[in-house]
Amino acid sequence: xxxxxxxxxxxxxxxxxxxLAGLDRRVTARMQNRIGPPILQPFYxxxxxxxxxxxxxxxxxxxxxxxxxxxxxxxxxxxFAGGDLLLIIFALTLAGVFFVLGxxxxxxxxxxxxxxxxxxxxxxYEPALMMVAVGMYMVTxxxxxxxxxxxxxxxxxxxxGVFLAFFxxxxxxxxxxxxxxSTSHHAHQELVKGITTEFSGKTLAIIxxxxxxxNVFVLAIVYLFFASNVWVGLSVSLLVFLSQMLIDNATARVxxxxxxxxxxxxxxxxxxxxxIYLMIRG
Amino acid sequence: xxxxxxFLLYFLMLFPLLIGALALxxxxxxxxxxxxxxxxxxxxxxxxxxxxxxxxxxxxFVPAHFSWIEPFMLIIEVLLAAYILFLALRxxxxxxxxxxxxxTGLLLWFHFGAGHSAxxxxxxxxxxxxxxxxxIIGVIGSLIAMYAVGYMEDFHAHHEExxxxxxxxxxxxxxxxxxxxxxxxxxxxxxxxxxxxxxxxCSFILIGYKQDDQSIANSFLALRWNLLGGLAFLIGIIxxxxxxxxxxxNEMMSLPxxxxxxxVALLCFAGLTKSAQLPCSSWLVGAMVAPTPVSALLHSSTxxxxxxxxxxxxxxxxxxxxxxxxVAMVGLITFLIGSFICISxxxxxxxxxxxxxxxxxxxxxxxxxGTYEAVWAGILLIIFHAVAKGLLFLxxxxxxxxxxxxxxxxxxxxxxxxxxxSVMLQIGIAGMFLAPFGMLISKWAVLRxxxxxxxxxxxxxxxxxxxxxxxxxxxLGKVLIVDKPYENIEKGIPTGQWIAMGTxxxxxxxxxxxxxxxxxxLIDPYVAAIYGNVMVLSKGNIVIMGIMLLMVCLFPxxxxxxxxxxxxxxxxxxxxxxxxxGQYQAALEVKDMEMKxxxxxxxxxxxxxxxxxxILGVLFVLGLxxxxxx
Numbered sequence: 001x002x003x004x005x006x007x008x009x010x011x012x013x014x015x016x017x018x019x020l021a022g023l024d025r026r027v028t029a030r031m032q033n034r035i036g037p038p039i040l041q042p043f044y045x046x047x048x049x050x051x052x053x054x055x056x057x058x059x060x061x062x063x064x065x066x067x068x069x070x071x072x073x074x075x076x077x078x079x080f081a082g083g084d085l086l087l088i089i090f091a092l093t094l095a096g097v098f099f100v101l102g103x104x105x106x107x108x109x110x111x112x113x114x115x116x117x118x119x120x121x122x123x124x125y126e127p128a129l130m131m132v133a134v135g136m137y138m139v140t141x142x143x144x145x146x147x148x149x150x151x152x153x154x155x156x157x158x159x160x161g162v163f164l165a166f167f168x169x170x171x172x173x174x175x176x177x178x179x180x181x182s183t184s185h186h187a188h189q190e191l192v193k194g195i196t197t198e199f200s201g202k203t204l205a206i207i208x209x210x211x212x213x214x215n216v217f218v219l220a221i222v223y224l225f226f227a228s229n230v231w232v233g234l235s236v237s238l239l240v241f242l243s244q245m246l247i248d249n250a251t252a253r254v255x256x257x258x259x260x261x262x263x264x265x266x267x268x269x270x271x272x273x274x275x276i277y278l279m280i281r282g
Numbered sequence: 283x284x285x286x287x288x289f290l291l292y293f294l295m296l297f298p299l300l301i302g303a304l305a306l307x308x309x310x311x312x313x314x315x316x317x318x319x320x321x322x323x324x325x326x327x328x329x330x331x332x333x334x335x336x337x338x339x340x341x342x343f344v345p346a347h348f349s350w351i352e353p354f355m356l357i358i359e360v361l362l363a364a365y366i367l368f369l370a371l372r373x374x375x376x377x378x379x380x381x382x383x384x385x386t387g388l389l390l391w392f393h394f395g396a397g398h399s400a401x402x403x404x405x406x407x408x409x410x411x412x413x414x415x416x417x418i419i420g421v422i423g424s425l426i427a428m429y430a431v432g433y434m435e436d437f438h439a440h441h442e443e444x445x446x447x448x449x450x451x452x453x454x455x456x457x458x459x460x461x462x463x464x465x466x467x468x469x470x471x472x473x474x475x476x477x478x479x480x481x482x483x484c485s486f487i488l489i490g491y492k493q494d495d496q497s498i499a500n501s502f503l504a505l506r507w508n509l510l511g512g513l514a515f516l517i518g519i520i521x522x523x524x525x526x527x528x529x530x531x532n533e534m535m536s537l538p539x540x541x542x543x544x545x546v547a548l549l550c551f552a553g554l555t556k557s558a559q560l561p562c563s564s565w566l567v568g569a570m571v572a573p574t575p576v577s578a579l580l581h582s583s584t585x586x587x588x589x590x591x592x593x594x595x596x597x598x599x600x601x602x603x604x605x606x607x608x609v610a611m612v613g614l615i616t617f618l619i620g621s622f623i624c625i626s627x628x629x630x631x632x633x634x635x636x637x638x639x640x641x642x643x644x645x646x647x648x649x650x651x652g653t654y655e656a657v658w659a660g661i662l663l664i665i666f667h668a669v670a671k672g673l674l675f676l677x678x679x680x681x682x683x684x685x686x687x688x689x690x691x692x693x694x695x696x697x698x699x700x701x702x703x704s705v706m707l708q709i710g711i712a713g714m715f716l717a718p719f720g721m722l723i724s725k726w727a728v729l730r731x732x733x734x735x736x737x738x739x740x741x742x743x744x745x746x747x748x749x750x751x752x753x754x755x756x757x758l759g760k761v762l763i764v765d766k767p768y769e770n771i772e773k774g775i776p777t778g779q780w781i782a783m784g785t786x787x788x789x790x791x792x793x794x795x796x797x798x799x800x801x802x803x804l805i806d807p808y809v810a811a812i813y814g815n816v817m818v819l820s821k822g823n824i825v826i827m828g829i830m831l832l833m834v835c836l837f838p839x840x841x842x843x844x845x846x847x848x849x850x851x852x853x854x855x856x857x858x859x860x861x862x863x864g865q866y867q868a869a870l871e872v873k874d875m876e877m878k879x880x881x882x883x884x885x886x887x888x889x890x891x892x893x894x895x896x897i898l899g900v901l902f903v904l905g906l907x908x909x910x911x912x
Binding site: 053054055056057058059060062063066067070071074078083084086087090091093094097100101103104105106107108109110111112113115116119120122123124126127130131134137138192197198202257260264268271272275276278279 | 716717718722726729730733736737738740741744745747748749751752755756758759760762763764765820822823826827830833834837840841843844845847848849850851852853854855856863864875876877879880882885
């Protein structure tokens with residue numbers, strides 16, 4: 001069973017992720033009163049990038065990114081194989097660290113600042129993400145995804161604070177305003193292209209594909225909160241994804257101070273309150 | 283094998299002392315030079331021999347009754363006290379003078395008064411926890427001592443203003459190792475205190491090694507806190523004797539926690555001072571003025587571990603008490619504040635110091651919580667931290683000698699300038715925060731223990747952990763940046779240093795691969811003997827950890843693909859690139875590009891955080907005595 005899911009994840013995740021990216025561009029375009037590209041545009045882009053020459057500043061910078069890709073896929077695979085949520089978060093961090101190191105290794109002022117911001121973003125979302133694990137463990141008494149997903153009741157009913165804290169940091173993971181500090185899909189980037197400034201061709205394509213895998217994984221965590229009903233879970237995940245577009249187009253990028261302070265505060269207050277509630281409830 | 287246990291213990295406690303004596307006496311220095319390397323190897327082999335005893339859950343006791351030994355210890359203690367009193371009076375340091383006078387007075391009063399009737403059946407003992415400590419002292423300690431020989435030669439070449447007192451330095455390092463073995467093998471609390479105070483004195487003299495104003499001031503700061511802890515230790519023993527008529531560690535541990543609250547509180551306080559927990563943390567930061575082997579050996583791998591060792595011994599009694607709660611709180615805020623401060627630090631040794639304080643805080647937190655899961659996690663932390671942090675200190679020491687700076691800001695291009703050392707540094711840093719390496723495995727265990735104990739404490743832990751991620755990764759990244767052509771400058775590092783750093787690097791990775799074995803054979807039986815329960819990490823998760831470790835270890839292999847399929851170009855500098863890659867044409871001249879790290883000093887300011895930490899620390903320590911100890 002889990003092997004089948006695992007294999008379908010490996011094959012389907014980039015397709016779903018790419019389609020979601022296409023949907024994203026379309027919806028965003030409509031919000032901005034444009035028609036937007038075809039839904040399949042992200043696939044065309046990536047295929048074209050693969051054909052292009054890969055320019056680098058330091059030859060090893062691509063190795064970090066290739067490894068980042070492998071680890072990101074691995075993280076998702078652990079999730080869909082029903083693994084331990086804490087371990088999955090650690091694997092995600094490991095993947096993220098390689099991305100950051102790739103940015104440092106590129107040895108360009110823009111990518112290095114981008115890498116710092118990426119690390120700050122990781123520091124900002126980590127508490128909320130860990131609270132998801134803690135909260136779900138407190139309710140289901142297990143860190144295993146297989147146990148969490150088969151929990152008979154809807155987790156959102158007892159973990160609303162944790163969910164909101166998690167929702168708050170989602171723009172970081174989807175690389176959306178107001179938290180797209182390290183790099184962004186938009187052209188309005190004050191740091192050239194941030195952490196990805198020095199990545200091109202095949203390497204940039206790999207970063208994009210890792211992003212697709214990651215998006216599917218992040219939405220799967222959203223799904224966990226509503227897993228007691230498959231259709232509710234899927235539709236809420238899609239709604240959450242669409243909400244990111246709205247947030248992206250309605251907000252301006254914040255400074256890192258606001259990023260760290262707000263995400264930590266929200267995690268501490270909402271997540272913390274939720275966990276205290278669970279402790280009292282027993 | 284078990285018949286040989288007494289000899290094994292005597293050997294480990296006396297052999298380093300012998301090497302130390304060889305170093306101290308000038309006339310024998312040629313003998314010392316001949317014996318240092320074989321001696322270190324013997325010490326490592328014998329400490330590994332501790333594993334061959336085949337200990338399970340129950341400890342082995344050794345009577346070790348010698349009629350001369352207690353008067354002998356007393357004479358040494360009085361002589362040391364007189365020496366310190368003399369130094370303190372000369373410096374007009376009233377706090378130290380009063381502390382040492384009071385402590386020695388109490389000691390004499392107890393020794394010739396009530397304590398005279400104290401009888402301890404077994405003065406020494408060894409159990410699995412002692413074995414773990416013994417391995418750390420024997421293996422890591424010896425490696426650092428080996429590193430110190432070459433390092434000090436370089437040190438004096440670089441610092442001509444410092445008087446060359448190498449025999450004293452190396453002698454004290456070995457004497458310190460003896461005392462550390464003593465701390466871990468003593469069952470008689472008076473013996474434990476004796477060795478404890480020897481480590482304090484070694485630390486004091488070694489911190490002041492450079493004899494400049496800063497070093498002397500910091501050595502006295504360390505002395506103040508450690509003497510305060512020693513005094514608390516002694517009072518604890520006296521209270522224990524007055525109330526329960528025993529001064530044996532095993533008997534104290536077998537009493538129900540509620541009966542020995544005050545002595546446990548006093549001994550825990552001694553542990554907190556030794557482990558530089560808030561509010562006493564400043565001494566450990568100050569201790570970084572000492573030459574790097576001292577920081578590696580005393581102030582991260584071993585001596586500060588004596589504090590957490592002692593507190594962890596009482597974990598079972600702390601469990602579920604108000605006292606335990608306050609101990610845990612001290613550990614928790616120390617972890618948080620220490621981790622936050624690291625973000626704003628540029629001096630590599632200060633980062634290592636604060637991170638040491640933070641990780642010791644984590645262990646103290648585990649001890650205060652005192653559940654079987656927490657104790658299990660705490661011991662795991664001790665092992666992994668000792669290896670990785672020892673390695674990091676040694677790397678920073680090497681880097682400082684070759685580049686002349688230990689600022690993280692000056693480590694740009696280190697991967698090209700000192701490729702081997704920088705790879706070892708990266709292994710050490712990865713070992714401190716990255717899955718699937720040691721510290722992360724331990725943090726995982728701590729987190730699980732905390733969630734089962736009180737999820738709210740886990741919430742705070744999470745924030746400290748996030749900060750840890752940030753400060754390590756930016757250091758790791760800094761080393762990788764290559765902004766201009768550099769020359770390789772690592773050829774000057776002596777062989778002894780290479781061996782020490784190399785072995786510790788291998789150990790850092792190796793222990794992760796075998797951590798399930800280590801846990802199963804060393805930690806599980808110890809915890810099971812006390813609690814009847816052990817922490818279980820599922821097989822599946824251990825396998826996944828193994829896969830991750832394998833993947834990370836395979837990463838260097840990708841470098842076989844180095845440079846294939848890519849075309850070199852210049853970094854984007856918003857201007858014309860000229861000269862070597864990292865230069866651009868500015869309005870009037872050619873400029874170098876420069877990249878600096880983030881330090882977020884307004885948010886994670888050392889002074890403000892420390893101020894907050896000390897206030898909270900004082901409150902919690904007061905709570906520890908007033909609410910917990912009564």
